[in-house]
Amino acid sequence: MKKIAFATCVHLGLSCIEEIYRIGGSLDLLITLKDEKAKDKSGRIYLDEIANEHDIPLLKIDNINDQEVLSSLKEYQIDWLFIIGWSQIAKKDVLEAPTLGCIGMHPTLLPIGRGRAAIPWAIIKGLKETGVTMFKLDEGVDTGDIIGQGVIKLDQNTTATELYKKVDDMHIALIAKYWHDIVSNNVILTKQSSADATEWPGRKxxxxxxxxxxxxxxxxxxxxxxxxxxxxxxxxxxxxxxxxxxxxxxxxxxxxxxxxxxxxxxxxxxxxxxxx
Missing domain, CATH: 3.10.25.10 (Formyl transferase, C-terminal domain)
Structure with a gap:
């Protein structure tokens, strides 16, 4: 069984961790921000309780690229690192520190909608469907190989509030669907088609x-x-x-x-x- 770490500081990430344990999985290391950082960030959560409940080592950091992160990934012999609900960009050293790599999620059907503001843009563009993509992180922006996707239907009445909830639920569903493949090293990676790629800009x-x-x-x-x-x-x-x-x-x-x-x-x- 592969050794898995999980980095998050928002509620969606905590929900994914809870789902891992609900389906009988376990984690070998949790990574989150130091308590005083991002206190006002929307959805900010703390992992102390779940770390204590399941006896998981918990590392509190300033930045995902800190040397202590690299050292801990090596110390715990981590194979995969989930980075979900994390605003800092992981650099090459972190991406390559786990033996198999890092896994992220993006709330579109990649390669469509790389970039920012995925939920508002899906509605503004009048899309009939969007979704969530689980993928192996690389140094590009949402360009890594795809592990799996889940489709979410939209109609002419869908609001951001509704879509946000469906996106959260799909994150959890994808964790459950691909967890066994990830821990048993049966992940099938599919390259993204650069010809089909679109990029959506940030919104203010x-x-x-x-x-x-x-x-x-x-x-x-x-x-x-x-x-x-x-x-x-x-x-x-x-x-x-x-x-x-x-x-x-x-x-x-x-x-x-x-x-x-x-x-x-x-x-x-x-x-x-x-x-x-």
């Missing part, structure tokens, strides 16, 4: 602005794409900003005029000083 909160030049379709997709857990879509009107979490469109009437109709906010907040 200001990219959620609704403009009157936009169509009803574009606006509907934007509202659904950047609702919770993202910063939300917004419309600027004189001295105030309307932050919109859900809305509907109408061809004939509504609060916000668009190029081919109207937007009617349903769940929203008013920001700014209106009427001063």
């Amino acid at each position: 909160p200001e990219d959620g602005e609704i403009l009157s030049s936009m169509t009803m379709d574009e606006t509907d997709k934007l509202v659904r794409a950047v609702t919770h857990p993202y910063p939300g879509a917004y419309y600027k009107e004189k001295e105030r900003t309307i932050r919109i979490w859900s809305a509907k469109t109408d061809e004939n009437d509504g609060e916000i005029k668009l190029s081919d109709g109207y937007l009617i906010p349903i769940d929203y907040e008013i920001e700014g000083n209106y009427g001063r």
Whole structure:
């Protein structure tokens, strides 16, 4: 049986670790950030409890590329290192420290959608399906060989909140599906097709602005794409900003005029000083 380590500092990673133990697996080393780091990061969790419960060595670090990480991977003779829910980029030394390599996940069907903001882009682009890819990490951005994928269907009503949950669930499902292959060294790696690859850029909160030049379709997709857990879509009107979490469109009437109709906010907040 191969020796496995897991690096995470967010809830999704903890859910994956819990799934490993639920299906009868075990881990040989846990890696997380030092307690004082990333305290305000969304979804930040601590691994002390699960490490104690299952008697797993726990390494707390500043950076995934620190020398102590390399030393620990060697000390515990780690074959595979999962890096899931981790914002720092692992460099060549870390990627090559486990005897078989490192495993990551990406919330698209690679090679489609390499890069950032995978959940909002899938909705904005009107995709009929997306998914999660488990793959062997290399020095590129989401370019490594594929271990397995899970497909997630989308429709014209899918919100970021719903897709985020489905992506989390698919991470856990892929862990369960491929765990035995990973620990028994039966992983089949499939090279990505560079000809089919697309890259999606990062998104900023200001990219959620609704403009009157936009169509009803574009606006509907934007509202659904950047609702919770993202910063939300917004419309600027004189001295105030309307932050919109859900809305509907109408061809004939509504609060916000668009190029081919109207937007009617349903769940929203008013920001700014209106009427001063």
